[in-house]
Amino acid sequence: MEPSLPAVFTQRHYVGGYDRTLKAHCEGAFLKLLEQNRQKKEPSYDYDLIVIGGGSGGLAASKEAAKLGKNVLVLDFVVPTPLGTRWGLGGTCVNVGCIPKKLMHQTALLGQAIKDAPTFGWQLDDKTIQHSWSSLTEAVQNYIGSLNWGYRVSLRENNVTYENAYGEFIGPHRIKTTNNKGVQKIHTAERFLIATGERPHYLNIPGDREYCITSDDLFSLPYCPGKTLVIGASYVALECAGFLAGLGLDVTVMVRSILLRGFDQDMANKIGEYMEEHGIKFLRKYVPVKIKQIKEGTPGLLKVTAHSAEYSEIIEEYNTVLLAIGRDACTRKIGLQTVGVKINEKTGKIPVNDEEQTNVPYIYAIGDVLEGKPELTPVAIQAGRLLARRLYGGADTKCDYINIPTTVFTPLEYGACGYSEEKATERFGNDNIEVYHSYFWPLEWAVPSRDNNKCYAKIICNIADKERVIGFHVLGPSAGEITQGFAAAMKCGMTKEQLDGTIGIHPVCAEIFTTLSVTKRSDGNILQSGC
Known part of the structure; x- marks a missing residue:
């Protein structure tokens, strides 16, 4: 309840002109002070919520919050890969993850279906059936482009403001944005949501950033990879190795230790056995130490040197080297230290409570940047929607991080x-x-x-x-x-x-x-x- 004007300013003995002027002056000063106090108690922000990251989770949270009547800004900016690859709105899943991966996996399945077809009576007159990499990547990128546009339209229809700019905290409730032309702005918000996701990890050995590609580059690669070395044993590594081999390419997987760490190892080993039986070679207990270009071109030719604690050094040549050795959380360059958000210094991951709240009460996080949570698109979407409903819709349902279905799209x-x-x-x-x-x-x-x-x-x-x-x-x-x-x-x-x-x-x-x-x-x- 706001305080009333002091009685001294309302007494009837203020009858003279001087007294009336003094009264008006004092009333104005008091009301100004009252408004200043109100602003201190209830700060005025540009937005109710600013979402940093335009991936699946960030988009879901922003639209849900907007539907609940909140003023929302989404910031999204793709830092190009070392080879210059970049993409549009939608995050990893849409542009360089789940969507293109599943489409290329389907391409490999069609290749197997062609092989099976004659046993079902199909007469294939052309015995030299070939695959066009350029036609595949064009079709995939055209579809992704339609999704990018659809996301922008969806944000506009839901009254969410979108800015293609890099966001960085510069103080409590304040963030600086920088677009690709270097233009900067300052925005304030009552709450913030970090949904910046991850980017592929590099080896930090000679030649890796200069000559290797990652899954960020593969799906729009302008040439067929040719003879390919996939370094890593993650689901990304095995999925990419699987569909590349399904297209008829010579594929080798270099594995440091175990396959599919974090997944059921009984199943992981069966996947590895199946892939080996179908022509994919595995170099186990090796790590690369140097990558050198010996022939330029698209594809060129790379010499890979790898060491093993148990076996002798090997040197082999490949047209393409694909790194799939894990991903790094995009949290170290967005000013979290400025506002006091704690991260795991080793991994960059953000610890949160069971309501996705960081140690700074007005800052939340969802998706792949969370410490100890599954790195899956539908998980980020679910967490984002439920968070928005709890913050702005009076709901109390929390995300279930245990009973989460997922699929690894390996050949089996x-x-x-x-x-x-x-x-x-x-x-x-x-x-x-x-x-x-x-x-x-x-x-x-x-x-x-x-x-x-x-x-x-x-x-x-x-x-x-x-x-x-x-x-x-x-x-x-x-x-x-x-x-x-x-x-x-x-x-x-x-x-x-x-x-x-x-x-x-x-x-x-x-x-x-x-x-x-x-x-x-x-x-x-x-x-x-x-x-």
Whole structure:
């Protein structure tokens, strides 16, 4: 409640002209002081929310906040790669991640379908079927361009202000933006959301930034990569190696230690075995130490020197070297130290509480920059929307970071939800989990008679909780489509008994999950001879 004017200024004895002038002056001074106090208590900001980062999570949060009546600004700026590659609004997933990756994976699947087609009666007269890299990248980039434009239109339709500029904190509630022409502005906001994502990590060895590419460059590469060395064992490394080999290229993967760190290792090793059986070479326990260009061109020729603690040094030549050795959080150059936001100094990741709030109360973070959270586009989208609803819509729902379905689009696709076998054992103890598993053979692969007992299904159950399914894993075609449905069931507390009571759809791959009977503990036979 605002204070009233002091009684001395309202007494009737102010009747003379001098007294009336004095009264008006004092009233004005008091009201000015009152307004200054109000502004100190309730600062006026340019925006209710400024989102730093125009990726999937940032866009989702900004539009949700705007729908709830808030004034929102989105800042997005792509720093070019060492080779000069840059892209439009939408973040990693749309431009250099999930979308182009899935399209190129589909291209490789079509190549396999062409090989299978004659066994189904298709007569392919042209025996020299070839693939055009330039046609593929043009089609992919045209589609991505349409998505970039769609995001800009969507922001405008939702009354979100968009600025293609780099944002950097310069003080409490204040941020400086710089566009590609060097023009700077200052904006203020009541709250900020960091959604800057990550960029590929480099080796910091001679020749890496000069001659290597990353996934930021691959999907718009203006020439076919040719003989390619993929350095790394992440899902990005294996996915890229998989579809490049599917296009008929000579591909080698250089692995320092294990495949797919953080994923179920039983499944990861099966993926590696499948890829090796299908012509992808693996150099295990090697790390590159030098990359030298020996021939210019597109592609040129690179000499790679690698060391191993167990084996002798190797030197090999490749047309293209693709680095996929992890990603770095884009947090070190946005002025977080200026406003006191804590980060993990080693990784650049931002610790937050269970409501995505940093140690600075008015600054939040979502997506790949979060410490200890899955680096997945749908997770960032969900977290962003829920955050906006909590801040501005009176909701209280928090993001579930455990039961998250995902798929690795390797040649043998891998879908997963919940705990890996290693994490389940660590969390519940080996005696408290039961693992049911089986190989299966997709009917589509039976006629060409290929890859029997390569596809694999596994569920991990918590014995103490009525054998509730806490881990779901599948290797096979359409793994993502399968996993998405079972993830919903897991959110509802699906048990092994409920799975057994579900009638399968015959003959589909997902049917195997309604008939699992052999446990790892029993060491029974899980090989299949047919559908």
